[in-house]
Amino acid sequence: MIGHFILRLTIWFLLTANLSLVNILIGVAIAVFLPYPSHSPERLKDLFRGIGKILLAIPQAYIEAFDLILRPHTHEAIIMERASSRRSPGLVFLDIFLITFTPKTTVLKYHGEGWYEVHLVDRKAHLSRPET
CATH class of the missing domain: 1.20.5 (Single alpha-helices involved in coiled-coils or other helix-helix interfaces)
Structure with a gap:
């Protein structure tokens, strides 16, 4: 709680x-x-890890925003990003919030099998993205 x-x-x-x-x-x-939620609660460790990721995403969002302003990003793609196992609805929301919080990525859809469909913009055509 x-x-x-x-x-x-x-x-x-x-x-x-x-x-x-x-x-x-x-x-x-x-x-x-x-x-x-009435279902089993998330482990406190997972919640604190999520809060830590939010705190790290803030400077990353600023860096990406300035990068978008200063250098053109002409390539875009739809990629599938794997979700961590054992994700409750609250942690899925947190994952989607973190991915969408940064300017270069937006979650388009969560697939129940544990995948996020993510729209990504990049300067390079290879469009590789590190795990979040």
Whole structure:
């Protein structure tokens, strides 16, 4: 439950980019009053790993945004990216959020077999992308 609260509040602050007292209170209210999943909870380790990935994705997003501005990206492709095993709906959402948070990639579809369909832009035609 605490893991869900921290995850929801972190996502709220990333989406709003506002740390005013009113926004903090709204974020806490949303994190508390949204219904919690009735299925088995994610392991706390997975949630903290996800929060760590979010914190690392922030500077990566800025770097990619400047790269898009300064150098043309003329190649694009649809790639299939493998999801980690044992992903609950909350962790699938976190994966999709992380992939889409960076400017060069957008998740188009999640395939239930454990794959994300990702639209990718790049400067080079080879379009290789490291795992997220």
